[in-house]
Amino acid sequence: MSSIQQSAAHQAKSLPKLLIVEDDPGLQAQLKWAYEDFEVFVAGDRQTAIALLRSEEPTVVTLDLGLPPDPDGVSEGFAVLDEIMALKPDTKVIVASGHGARESAQRAIQHGAYDFYAKPVDIDTLGLIVRRAQHVAKLETENRQLAQRAPQDNRVLGRLITAAPEMIKVARTIERVANTNVSVMLLGASGTGKELLARGLHEASGRARGAFVAINCAAIPENLLESELFGHEKGAFTGAVKMTEGKIEQASGGTLFLDEVGDIPLQLQVKLLRFLQERTIERIGGRRAIEVDTRIVCATHQNLEAMIAEARFREDLYYRLAEIVIRIPGLSERAGDAALLARVFLTRYAAEMNPAVKGFAPDALAAIDGWGWPGNVRELENRLKRAVIMADGRLVTAGDLDLSEPEPEDQTLNLKSARETTDRRMIRHALSRSEGNISNTARLLGISRPTLYDLLKQYDLQH
Numbered sequence: 001m002s003s004i005q006q007s008a009a010h011q012a013k014s015l016p017k018l019l020i021v022e023d024d025p026g027l028q029a030q031l032k033w034a035y036e037d038f039e040v041f042v043a044g045d046r047q048t049a050i051a052l053l054r055s056e057e058p059t060v061v062t063l064d065l066g067l068p069p070d071p072d073g074v075s076e077g078f079a080v081l082d083e084i085m086a087l088k089p090d091t092k093v094i095v096a097s098g099h100g101a102r103e104s105a106q107r108a109i110q111h112g113a114y115d116f117y118a119k120p121v122d123i124d125t126l127g128l129i130v131r132r133a134q135h136v137a138k139l140e141t142e143n144r145q146l147a148q149r150a151p152q153d154n155r156v157l158g159r160l161i162t163a164a165p166e167m168i169k170v171a172r173t174i175e176r177v178a179n180t181n182v183s184v185m186l187l188g189a190s191g192t193g194k195e196l197l198a199r200g201l202h203e204a205s206g207r208a209r210g211a212f213v214a215i216n217c218a219a220i221p222e223n224l225l226e227s228e229l230f231g232h233e234k235g236a237f238t239g240a241v242k243m244t245e246g247k248i249e250q251a252s253g254g255t256l257f258l259d260e261v262g263d264i265p266l267q268l269q270v271k272l273l274r275f276l277q278e279r280t281i282e283r284i285g286g287r288r289a290i291e292v293d294t295r296i297v298c299a300t301h302q303n304l305e306a307m308i309a310e311a312r313f314r315e316d317l318y319y320r321l322a323e324i325v326i327r328i329p330g331l332s333e334r335a336g337d338a339a340l341l342a343r344v345f346l347t348r349y350a351a352e353m354n355p356a357v358k359g360f361a362p363d364a365l366a367a368i369d370g371w372g373w374p375g376n377v378r379e380l381e382n383r384l385k386r387a388v389i390m391a392d393g394r395l396v397t398a399g400d401l402d403l404s405e406p407e408p409e410d411q412t413l414n415l416k417s418a419r420e421t422t423d424r425r426m427i428r429h430a431l432s433r434s435e436g437n438i439s440n441t442a443r444l445l446g447i448s449r450p451t452l453y454d455l456l457k458q459y460d461l462q463h
Contacts, residue, residue, distance in 0.1 A: 015039040016134050017058035021049045021080060023067050027121065031062070034123050035130065044068075046080045053084055058091065059137040060130055063113075065097040065104060074104055078111065085112040089361065089395055090140065092133035096121065112362075115419070132419070135446045139426055142444060159203075160196055161344055164334035170197070173326055178204035183276070183321050185261075186299040188328030191378030194299035195257060197328065201297060202255040210254025215247050218260035226268050227284055236285025248281055251294045261321065262302035262313060269314045276320040296321065331373040331380065335431075338368050338380060345384035346396060354388050361395040367403035424459050427452070 018038040020031050023045065032040050041056055043049035045068055052058070061084060065077025074097055084091055095108040098119035105116040114133050117126055160171060177184060178201050186194045195214055202212045220228055231246030248256055258264075264272065275281050276296065280289040298321050307313035331338055342360070350357040360368075364387075373379055387400035430444045442452040 017056050019052055019058040019061045021063045034127060046076060049080055050083055053087060060133045061091055061093045063093055063095045065095055081111050092137050094129055138446045160200055161341060162337050163340055164337045166329045167334050170326060170328055174201045175204055177324050179206055181295055182323040184297045184324045185322040186326050186328060189330050189376055190301050191376030192328045192330055193377055198257040198297045207254050207295060211251050212255050213247050213251040214257040216259045218263040222265050230281050231283040233283050233285035248294050249292055252292045255295045255297055258298040260300055261298040262300040262304055262307060269317050273317045331376040341380055342368050342384055345381050349385050349388040357388050357391050357396060358394045361397045363398040364396050364401055367398035367401060371403055427455060
């Protein structure tokens, strides 16, 4: 093989692959030479198309629905589309038909097609759609690679997975206060990862070799909470058959995490305040003050300032517990994290429960991105666990996640609008991944900086 041939072969290998499924020889040739930036394969029937799909694994396919033996209909074209989606569901299929264009377009999108165009073919317009599909495919591949690297690349505080600037800021604050002995209060909605952050604080501190002890104050009856926190002596009450250390004592030399601290009853708040002031405790039934070196980290989703105003929480205890206050954003406020975490959870639970599951269908990713996540990360994890168990195929769908929404009755087909929605979402996520860096965002999206600036202006996106 000559050096020119070797160079051409190497260049072909580096180009993205495009499969053109078209039975008209003239149009085949016209389309084949319109894509110099692709390695192009051509098929005129279903058998050849599927053989090339299996052997070459093209990222983009243009598919004429009017194929033999049904060149005047769409049945053979849809059979090809369905087989492509079954064999390689991440393929971006762009379908074409001159037969009942509107009905065929709706049906094609429902069957998994990326886009649709009506005949007669406009080469330039189709070229734009093909290249946009390739950009989307490239971005999805990079996102999958990001998800696979997530346990290393997107971890902060050792175990918290995030790419959102809002959570990275929280993590940096925790790292700064970790090696002090100040009491830290974490404020955030249920399911935002307060215990995970508390454990991260402990592991980043000089107390990491000591115990990390967590207690949910809302989960323990009031009459048992004092014993849980402070311990008891043998015979202190009926059933106290031996001396038992409380959680504060168990965490000596380490960290005690008090979750839902707002649920501690007023009487017990006094005893906790005394410990924070004097650093000594007395077990129930005991007479001896015991010195305990325990750091307190607490959390709540309640409004403690309102509780103080209503005399349900002691103000002096609040200021002892809240020497440093860190507010944790909800998952809906953390751009890009829902999809990132979803992929991590899918990988984890698929390995444990359903190895056949390999990824997400497009409607699932759209649903994850559009959901408000009132239950935050806990809700996301629970839905992913259920979805992996319930999934019938290789891809988790919005239905598996129970996030599918009914379509409006008067919904009209508007592919331009659909593409713009996808562009907006991907640009926002890429900006988040790149922490607002325009050059890195453009590189991630596979476009130039001027093009990205034009899109930001066109879609009125702030950066």
